[in-house]
Amino acid sequence: MIEDNFIDDWSVFLAPYGQAVEELKLKLKNIRKEFLAQNRHAPIEFVTGRVKTRESILEKMEIRKINPEDMLIGVQDIAGIRIMCQFVEDIYEVAELLMNRNDFKVLLIRDYIQNHKPSGYRSYHMVLEYPVQRANGEMKVIVEVQIRTLAMNFWATIEHSLNYKYHNDYPEEILRRLERASEAAFMLDEEMSEIRDEIREAIRIFDKK
Ligand code: 0O2
Ligand code: 0O2
Numbered sequence: 001m002i003e004d005n006f007i008d009d010w011s012v013f014l015a016p017y018g019q020a021v022e023e024l025k026l027k028l029k030n031i032r033k034e035f036l037a038q039n040r041h042a043p044i045e046f047v048t049g050r051v052k053t054r055e056s057i058l059e060k061m062e063i064r065k066i067n068p069e070d071m072l073i074g075v076q077d078i079a080g081i082r083i084m085c086q087f088v089e090d091i092y093e094v095a096e097l098l099m100n101r102n103d104f105k106v107l108l109i110r111d112y113i114q115n116h117k118p119s120g121y122r123s124y125h126m127v128l129e130y131p132v133q134r135a136n137g138e139m140k141v142i143v144e145v146q147i148r149t150l151a152m153n154f155w156a157t158i159e160h161s162l163n164y165k166y167h168n169d170y171p172e173e174i175l176r177r178l179e180r181a182s183e184a185a186f187m188l189d190e191e192m193s194e195i196r197d198e199i200r201e202a203i204r205i206f207d208k209k
Helices: 010-039 055-061 068-074 088-099 150-166 170-195 196-208
Strands: 047-051 079-085 106-109 124-134 137-149
Touching: 010 047, 010 079, 010 106, 010 124, 055 068, 079 088, 079 150, 088 106, 088 124, 088 137, 088 170, 137 150, 150 170, 170 196
Parallel strands: 079 137
Antiparallel strands: 047 079, 106 124, 124 137
């Protein structure tokens, strides 16, 4: 295991990341509320967030052979936000919303929807530079935002749990099934997009009731 003493106090180090996650969750949940208050389809279904633990940061550094001085470049998801959407179109609407904000800077985008990962993983990733106000002044922290549909989230969640058991070394049969499941999730998203307008109308009527 990699030495962890290049950080004096991990809880002090991680605190601004925690603050960034809490602030962003609140802001994103408010976007949803605003849309709903205006009786509009909310492109955000729900938001989750977490700060990576010390153990998980060190593990990622070990696996990827990241030196301590490169930690902030190599581990961009110490603060992680996940935004779940109903439809693929919503993902791009949310991305646009985030790009037009001036409370943080979008540093980079990785579109694993247009170019899914070999594993079958699909999501839209954004890396942000988010300023948090601390007792000693402003600090800019890096936050990874993953935007995905419920179907993409379903696949990624299952694959992630399986990975605990197989450590990326899947038996051929499971790999094949995961690939098929990823395609099925993608097709589900495509089908849902096609009937999106009808679903929207149904939701509107349901909400009114
Ligand atoms: P609500 O009103 O229940 O939706 P915290 O404990 O403060 O760190 P939080 O937000 O409570 O943070 O927990 P986390 O783990 O970041 O996010 C979980 C949120 O995602 C919860 O919402 C869950 O209700 C919501 N969630 C999880 N799965 C689903 C789902 O399938 N559909 C929907 N609509 N929401 C889901 P909150 O924040 O407790 O608020
Ligand atoms: P956690 O907290 O366990 O989810 P690179 O792979 O070098 O291009 P990097 O830095 O790994 O880029 O970032 P990437 O791939 O854009 O995003 C990494 C995160 O995306 C992962 O975090 C996962 O959350 C998610 N992810 C990426 N690929 C997959 C996949 O094949 N399956 C699943 N389930 N999730 C994936 P971590 O580090 O695994 O952390």
